[in-house]
Amino acid sequence: METRSRSERSADSRALILDAAVACLVSDGYAGASTLAVQARAGVSRGRLLHHFPSREELLVAATSHLAETMLTEAADRAVEVSASITDPVERVDRSVELIWATFFEPPFWVAMELWNAARTDEALRAALRPQERRLRAAIRAVGDRMWGPAITSSPRYPVVSELLFTSMRGVAIAYAFEDRPPATDPHVALWKSMARELL
Amino acid sequence: METRSRSERSADSRALILDAAVACLVSDGYAGASTLAVQARAGVSRGRLLHHFPSREELLVAATSHLAETMLTEAADRAVEVSASITDPVERVDRSVELIWATFFEPPFWVAMELWNAARTDEALRAALRPQERRLRAAIRAVGDRMWGPAITSSPRYPVVSELLFTSMRGVAIAYAFEDRPPATDPHVALWKSMARELL
DNA sequence: CAGCGAACGGTCAACCCTGACTGCCAGACC
DNA sequence: GGTCTGGCAGTCAGGGTTGACCGTTCGCTG
Numbered sequence: 509m510e511t512r513s514r515s516e517r518s519a520d521s522r523a524l525i526l527d528a529a530v531a532c533l534v535s536d537g538y539a540g541a542s543t544l545a546v547q548a549r550a551g552v553s554r555g556r557l558l559h560h561f562p563s564r565e566e567l568l569v570a571a572t573s574h575l576a577e578t579m580l581t582e583a584a585d586r587a588v589e590v591s592a593s594i595t596d597p598v599e600r601v602d603r604s605v606e607l608i609w610a611t612f613f614e615p616p617f618w619v620a621m622e623l624w625n626a627a628r629t630d631e632a633l634r635a636a637l638r639p640q641e642r643r644l645r646a647a648i649r650a651v652g653d654r655m656w657g658p659a660i661t662s663s664p665r666y667p668v669v670s671e672l673l674f675t676s677m678r679g680v681a682i683a684y685a686f687e688d689r690p691p692a693t694d695p696h697v698a699l700w701k702s703m704a705r706e707l708l
Numbered sequence: 709m710e711t712r713s714r715s716e717r718s719a720d721s722r723a724l725i726l727d728a729a730v731a732c733l734v735s736d737g738y739a740g741a742s743t744l745a746v747q748a749r750a751g752v753s754r755g756r757l758l759h760h761f762p763s764r765e766e767l768l769v770a771a772t773s774h775l776a777e778t779m780l781t782e783a784a785d786r787a788v789e790v791s792a793s794i795t796d797p798v799e800r801v802d803r804s805v806e807l808i809w810a811t812f813f814e815p816p817f818w819v820a821m822e823l824w825n826a827a828r829t830d831e832a833l834r835a836a837l838r839p840q841e842r843r844l845r846a847a848i849r850a851v852g853d854r855m856w857g858p859a860i861t862s863s864p865r866y867p868v869v870s871e872l873l874f875t876s877m878r879g880v881a882i883a884y885a886f887e888d889r890p891p892a893t894d895p896h897v898a899l900w901k902s903m904a905r906e907l908l
Numbered sequence: 909c910a911g912c913g914a915a916c917g918g919t920c921a922a923c924c925c926t927g928a929c930t931g932c933c934a935g936a937c938c
Numbered sequence: 939g940g941t942c943t944g945g946c947a948g949t950c951a952g953g954g955t956t957g958a959c960c961g962t963t964c965g966c967t968g
Contacts, residue, residue: 514914514965521915537829539739542955553917558957560915618828621882625825628818628885629737637886668899672876675896679878682821685828686837696875699868714935714944721945742925753947758927760945 522560522570525550529571534615538622541568569636572623576644579616580651587654597659601704604655605673605697612681613691621682660708669707673700722760725750729771734815738822741768769836772823776844779816780851787854797859801904804855805873805897812881813891821882860908869907873900 512520528550532541543564547557561567586607594600611617627634652670653661660666680696728750732741743764747757761767786807794800811817827834852870853861860866880896 517965518915535829537826539826540829543957544955554919554957555917556915558916562957564956621825621828624882624885625821626737626739628821629735629740634886634888641883641886668903671896671899672872672903675879676872676876677879678882679875679880682824682878682882683841685824686834686841688834696871699871703868703872717935718945743927744925754927755946755948758946762927764926 526574530575533619538626583651726774730775733819738826783851805900
């Protein structure tokens, strides 16, 4: 059966376009993610793109939402993996720090950066992003808790320390927008590990 | 004497244009800081702008450099002020945290964000920014040390704690690109203060 | 099975941006 | 005083982007 129902075709089109939009955001940034660029990368006609996403802004907001979902399920999988395989608490702290740090160098983080930055000077985009980001942040926190595991999250210091680690990582990660060293070798990693080991 | 020498006029023009460029970057972002927008805000002709800054990139890189200098001297002044007026160590820690946090909500930080973000997908800009950022980071560190004061910086934990604070602040500050609450009330402030008091 | 409307394909006008280019004026230098 | 050149005004071509618009196909429903 080669024929696809209307709703299937529609869903296919949207996914195709959204993936292309994400790719454009990652490789060319917010400004470079023009509707023309997305259209070309997705290999769709102008009419097809504009039919599903009437304006550029709707397209890009939908793209981040799409990406966030994809990314959260992946992160959750990794969290489960870690929580199942590592029992030694010290090693688990180290691995968690490394894994969380690594998530800052995958597409979702850079796409989020692009959108946050663009939102600063665009009230409409900011309003569209705010609720989405709040939900996402909560979901990320939950995945983080899973990754650390109950032995660690039960520590009274945990909320403060994890918050400090997370925000510090984000702060450091930004610098890699213009640095081209490999992030895994960042000197801060050792710092975070020792802090986590000491305080948890 | 109304006449101005050639070099004076030239310097005036450059300053005029650079200030306008900074204003554009702050209010409209990197993409919005077009040469036309800068030209209009500065109230100069196209020829005058292009004479001093042959390309948009040169203009914007020069603008950040210009801004960074202005900002560093101001920050240094504040550091001296604090170090002269506050002797109680605990109060000094609190004030330092507040002051450092406040610097993340002035134009230089957002301009830097714009440039970093743009640099991610623009190799030429990245290369132009790297050395400048390295110098700037060192200068910021020096000002920070002045602000904390010798009693605190001599602590063995100081390098680690100050780095953690600084990066964490940067990580939190980014969220204010799309949040519109007042940053001074951020719950992280209390967290940073207690951490600084405890560890230093 | 009629025909409505979702899902497109393709074109177009309006707009904006960049950097080149021509021409002019007035300090600076001989 | 005469030239030279830095500083500048104003225009223009070329390229790119957005969203509107018209036309077509064909699932799906009455």
